[in-house]
Amino acid sequence: MKYVIIGNGVAGIHAAEAIRHLDAEGRLTLIGDETFPPYCRPMISMVLEGATPPERLPIRSTDFYRRLGITPILGRRVSGIDVEARVVRLPGLEDGIPFDRLLIASGADPRPITADGLHLAHIFYMRTERHIREMLDAIPTVKTALVLGGGLVGFKAAYGLLRRGIRVTQLIRSAYPLSMQVDRTAGEMILNELVRKGLDVRVGLSAAAFHGNGRVEGARLSDGSEIACDMVVIGKGVLPALSFVPRDRIDVDLGVLVNAHMETSVPGIYAAGDAAEFVDIARKTRWVNAIWPEAAAQGRAAGMNMAGRPVALKGSLSRNVIRIFDMDVMTGGWVDPPESAGFEILSRHDRRRKTYRKLVLDGRRLVGMAMVNDIAQGGLLISLIQNEVPLRISGNALLSSGFNYRQLLN
Amino acid sequence: MKQVVVHPERCVGCMQCMLACATAHSKTLHLFTAVREDPLPKPRIHVGAGIHGEGFPNRCRHCDPAPCMLACLPGAISRIPETNTVVIDPDTCINCASCAMACPFGVIRYHGDAAAPPGKAVAVKCDNCTARQKKGMVPACVEVCKSGALTFEEPASALGRKTREVARSVSRDAGGEPIAPGFALLNAVKRSQIEMEKR
Numbered sequence: 001m002k003y004v005i006i007g008n009g010v011a012g013i014h015a016a017e018a019i020r021h022l023d024a025e026g027r028l029t030l031i032g033d034e035t036f037p038p039y040c041r042p043m044i045s046m047v048l049e050g051a052t053p054p055e056r057l058p059i060r061s062t063d064f065y066r067r068l069g070i071t072p073i074l075g076r077r078v079s080g081i082d083v084e085a086r087v088v089r090l091p092g093l094e095d096g097i098p099f100d101r102l103l104i105a106s107g108a109d110p111r112p113i114t115a116d117g118l119h120l121a122h123i124f125y126m127r128t129e130r131h132i133r134e135m136l137d138a139i140p141t142v143k144t145a146l147v148l149g150g151g152l153v154g155f156k157a158a159y160g161l162l163r164r165g166i167r168v169t170q171l172i173r174s175a176y177p178l179s180m181q182v183d184r185t186a187g188e189m190i191l192n193e194l195v196r197k198g199l200d201v202r203v204g205l206s207a208a209a210f211h212g213n214g215r216v217e218g219a220r221l222s223d224g225s226e227i228a229c230d231m232v233v234i235g236k237g238v239l240p241a242l243s244f245v246p247r248d249r250i251d252v253d254l255g256v257l258v259n260a261h262m263e264t265s266v267p268g269i270y271a272a273g274d275a276a277e278f279v280d281i282a283r284k285t286r287w288v289n290a291i292w293p294e295a296a297a298q299g300r301a302a303g304m305n306m307a308g309r310p311v312a313l314k315g316s317l318s319r320n321v322i323r324i325f326d327m328d329v330m331t332g333g334w335v336d337p338p339e340s341a342g343f344e345i346l347s348r349h350d351r352r353r354k355t356y357r358k359l360v361l362d363g364r365r366l367v368g369m370a371m372v373n374d375i376a377q378g379g380l381l382i383s384l385i386q387n388e389v390p391l392r393i394s395g396n397a398l399l400s401s402g403f404n405y406r407q408l409l410n
Numbered sequence: 411m412k413q414v415v416v417h418p419e420r421c422v423g424c425m426q427c428m429l430a431c432a433t434a435h436s437k438t439l440h441l442f443t444a445v446r447e448d449p450l451p452k453p454r455i456h457v458g459a460g461i462h463g464e465g466f467p468n469r470c471r472h473c474d475p476a477p478c479m480l481a482c483l484p485g486a487i488s489r490i491p492e493t494n495t496v497v498i499d500p501d502t503c504i505n506c507a508s509c510a511m512a513c514p515f516g517v518i519r520y521h522g523d524a525a526a527p528p529g530k531a532v533a534v535k536c537d538n539c540t541a542r543q544k545k546g547m548v549p550a551c552v553e554v555c556k557s558g559a560l561t562f563e564e565p566a567s568a569l570g571r572k573t574r575e576v577a578r579s580v581s582r583d584a585g586g587e588p589i590a591p592g593f594a595l596l597n598a599v600k601r602s603q604i605e606m607e608k609r
Binding site: 323393404 | 459464468481507508510511512513514
């Protein structure tokens with residue numbers, strides 16, 4: 001059996017390990033565009049902030065490929081897939097790489113923005129270990145930074161730069177940060193905390209142009225105003241990296257569509273992680289949940305299926321945990337559904353203790369939750385959402401942090 | 411390999427296990443000196459109340475595969491195969507709470523610990539008293555549990571006993587085997603108290 005995995009990230013690595021677990025003989029090729037050892041992408045913001053040294057990023061040792069009998073092809077991007085001939089095309093490789101089972105775990109790339117002057121130095125995306133290294137090289141000469149985007153990446157960039165003693169201005173389109181993860185109440189709590197720590201947030205704005213002499217010195221915003229900055233970080237979300245996927249042969253929406261076995265519309269070709277579009281358990285609709293734990297689980301399942309053990313996943317679930325300054329935030333499922341969805345919303349906001357808990361209920365089924373500064377048992381709620389367990393206690397009892405696991409069993 | 415087995419129907423909620431656990435994970439290993447330590451030792455087993463006020467000792471199940479291990483970003487969580495124990499390395503832990511997001515039982519907490527670098531909050535959970543087991547002792551929570559809610563035994567023999575109990579309870583004239591008359595009475599009292607409060 002010839003296995004080919006496109007992607008050297010967490011999904012690809014877990015798939016490779018699952019395949020080796022079940023099939024010690026098959027030929028296994030792994031293609032990745034980064035040359036750094038397989039590493040933990042969520043941790044790059046901790047390197048930026050200075051909390052973690054870069055040496056701590058790798059999740060597997062350098063002899064990982066040798067130990068598992070994997071042929072790595074690193075530093076190159078796949079240029080195409082020939083579905084009929086069952087071959088992966090690589091630039092500079094005439095014949096390509098033949099496969100019996102293929103996994104598309106190519107991950108995602110930062111969503112590009114359109115603005116003048118993007119060629120200037122000190123304008124960064126924040127996605128890879130290399131981006132962080134470049135940012136760290138620039139930081140000693142930086143006094144003020146501009147962060148575009150109020151999502152997780154923009155938010156972590158702003159936090160990291162603040163911790164480095166840089167004056168940071170963040171431009172966000174929505175009224176509060178992390179609007180995809182949290183609701184207004186939690187978003188405003190986070191915003192207040194960051195503002196209190198010195199972040200300058202401007203809402204409803206974007207950058208139209210950058211100017212400077214060789215390196216960026218300032219930006220013109222969408223309202224015509226000017227702002228000076230020595231560094232720009234663009235964090236406007238990510239898009240699945242699928243330029244090589246033949247869309248006339250393999251069904252692709254935002255990501256590659258997969259079934260419960262992580263298989264695409266073409267038998268023998270699988271997808272997992274940020275590149276895959278699966279069913280969201282809470283929303284009951286197709287969704288790309290580009291998060292680390294999903295990528296690990298999907299990669300593992302895809303690998304098992306590729307090696308011939310049929311493993312089905314139920315769906316994916318959005319969830320996030322963020323710890324910044326003195327604040328803990330955990331969210332899971334559908335946190336801020338539209339009113340038309342008809343869900344019951346329960347929440348408890350303690351302004352004095354600065355805690356907030358919110359539950360979204362569909363009848364007796366929990367579909368979403370958000371917790372601020374009170375996250376210890378959050379995993380339990382996420383597992384209730386994930387497993388669609390009907391609640392046996394009232395939602396209000398679940399809201400109080402004192403509830404016990406036993407109460408859910410009775 | 412012996413494991414800690416939880417029998418929730420026997421728990422009276424005395425919380426002795428919590429005290430013993432905190433002491434077993436302190437620097438000095440003695441209750442009277444442990445209470446003066448910094449950081450103050452905290453238990454890794456958590457006794458809470460069920461719907462009828464009955465006790466429930468909630469502790470790490472050392473799942474396999476362990477969701478926390480798969481979710482751990484820096485790779486601080488690993489398994490000791492000899493004792494089938496999932497452990498967290500406090501030096502590698504970055505306190506990101508990814509494991510709390512993954513744990514379906516809510517047994518991972520975050521605080522300073524005698525085993526962690528001073529001043530650093532880390533993820534903390536049951537380690538099956540690995541240090542005590544190395545010395546030939548049973549886990550601290552089991553040692554102090556006087557009601558038999560926590561036992562240290564071979565999972566296979568515990569399972570076999572449970573199977574026999576269930577089999578006996580469904581046979582026609584057996585009528586089930588009470589754990590001990592005291593527990594049944596206690597649980598019945600708690601249950602009726604709750605029912606009365608509801609009315």
